[in-house]
Amino acid sequence: MKQKRANYVDNKKFYEEILVYKKELSEARSAGLQDPRITNYIGECIFKIANNLSTKPCFMNYSFREEMVSDGIENCILYFKDYDPHIGQNPFAYFTQVIYYAFLRRINKEEKNRYIMCKNFQHTIIHGRNDFGLDNHAGHDTIGRLDSSDDGNVMPVQMYDNINDFMSRFEKKEEVKKLKRKQIKMEKNLQNFYGD
Incomplete structure (x- = not known):
């Protein structure tokens, strides 16, 4: 018989730690003190959730996966005070959702940056100029052809088509x-x- 795999975050303990923290937070605020730091256990749980979510097939192959994890952790800490333990007793689900949407925002941001780079690249190829205003001697001939006047820099047609498709x-x-x-x-x- 196969053994049951232990969860990487104990939801009950996570919930209890959040209750203790919320109590400390309300006491500190009523006394006019600075908000207490989130405990190490809570931070560790958030870190584990973000890391494990980033290994899911829909997120694992991005080159900016570490940035996604960082964004997820940052958003959890930012919205930690919005979590109401009396409404929902599943902090794992709440923080997983916060991290999931942080991942999607990072993917959209990186995709937009990639679009801007491709647009600049396309502009350079079409107009035969670089950002310094110097003429590209090959101009339009840099796409898929190698002329005798060329210095060997050729952009394959397939690469250009991929950029246009994207x-x-x-x-x-x-x-x-x-x-x-x-x-x-x-x-x-x-x-x-x-x-x-």
């Missing part, structure tokens, strides 16, 4: 987001107009 997907996704925001704004305006 940019078009990103632009479509941003357009969908923009339309959704516009639709929500219109619905709110209609609700305000009709007084519902």
Whole structure:
């Protein structure tokens, strides 16, 4: 018979530690003192949740995984005081969700940065200039061709196509987001107009 695997975070102990911390926090605030530090055990639990969530298949292959974990931990500490132990008795789920959305925000941020880099790169290739205003002697010929006047720097067509595909997907996704925001704004305006 297979042994049951132990959880990496004991939810009951995590919850009890949060109750103790919240009690200390309310006592410190009523006495006019500075907020106490989060205990090592609570910090360790948050760290374990962030690290283990980053090993899930949907997050594990990103080169900026450490930044994702750091963002998740930072968001947990930032929103720690918002967790109400009397409403929900599952801090593991609450902090996992906080970390999950921090990961998604980091992925979107990195994707946007990648888009900006690709757009600059595309602009350089198309216009045959670099950021210093110097002419690129090959200009448009740097895409998939090697001329005798070329110094050997060739950008493969497949790489250029991949960049264009990524940019078009990103632009479509941003357009969908923009339309959704516009639709929500219109619905709110209609609700305000009709007084519902």
